[in-house]
Ligand SMILES: [Fe+2]
């Protein structure tokens with residue numbers, strides 16, 4: 001980038017790629033703010049301004065934002081070093097390589113499409129599913145293939161649409177993504193209808209997804225389909241069987257200790273199933289179901305296209321990994337008309353009941369809230385309801401707790417994982433029980449037990 005002049009417009013710097021934003025954020029870069037009227041200038045930390053507004057460099061009546069040329073040179077040096085640490089030359093090809101690994105070669109075509117074409121394609125995907133809904137008898141292979149392909153395409157379209165509006169102001173962005181949001185909602189309704197029938201086959205789905213390339217896209221496709229299948233299963237279980245009574249019967253023996261540890265301020269006699277699920281364990285109404293499905297579909301959309309999410313290796317940068325929940329949340333809420341539930345699912349899907357190894361928006365807000373009200377405590381573990389979540393009545397949001405389980409399970413069993421040993425289903429289950437429930441109370445024990453029931457019943461014999 002041109003650094004000859006002593007000041008470089010910040011908007012130009014961040015337009016060069018997400019890694020420039022990441023580096024400004026992580027390296028505590030100072031922004032030069034010049035008052036348009038008085039021409040007076042002041043320094044502000046990039047991090048502070050970015051935390052306050054994810055696009056603060058956009059059109060502003062009062063201020064213009066710049067970086068000093070030497071500061072920019074340092075940033076570029078750091079980016080170059082980071083790339084060379086990964087032992088790759090700093091070229092555009094490298095960035096494209098990473099994008100292809102994360103999003104697949106096909107993503108390049110999706111990114112180049114005009115918005116209208118994307119919206120048309122989403123409609124075609126929906127029509128394809130509608131045709132299968134009315135078909136009788138349905139063919140398992142055809143249905144699963146259609147679900148996998150339309151989900152993968154929907155993820156890429158949503159990703160590309162969001163990338164296009166990242167630098168637009170809120171209203172303009174929402175206007176531009178409106179049809180995509182509407183089309184995706186309709187597609188989700190159709191895929192929910194297909195998934196909720198008994199035809200969903202987990203093994204077949206995994207085999208079909210692994211044929212496509214692009215690890216982030218594969219992950220989001222599997223998480224959406226598996227998440228939806230599990231939510232449907234959960235609804236059937238809660239409505240048609242005596243599962244709630246069964247859980248009550250074994251509660252003291254199997255679950256009491258786990259929840260008492262999470263709620264130490266609650267009297268032991270008051271630790272019951274009603275204390276775990278605020279308002280009682282219940283079915284998910286149809287509209288809420290769709291809202292949550294959107295959250296599953298876009299949950300990792302904050303992952304930068306050209307960023308490697310190294311896990312378990314030297315180049316792992318926790319700050320960058322952590323930031324994907326903030327970017328996901330702010331993009332969904334500021335750039336689309338997707339429901340608030342969906343943005344909060346992206347924001348909360350690594351909270352792990354407040355465990356220090358987790359991260360997320362909820363604990364950040366809670367910490368802030370505790371400054372005003374230090375006495376505040378959560379009296380319940382999980383809520384189905386957004387309002388009580390915002391009132392800090394519960395420790396976790398139901399769909400985010402479901403997503404955590406699906407997300408961890410998918411990471412452990414993902415066959416294209418480069419940095420970690422790939423586990424079989426049984427190894428992953430054992431690891432999750434040991435590491436995420438027994439040693440640490442990260443995922444929810446009751447929801448995990450229901451998930452196991454689901455896995456056992458949907459796996460091929
Ligand atoms: Fe994530």
Ligand SMILES: [Fe+2]
Pocket residue numbers: 219223299300407
């Ligand atoms: Fe994820």
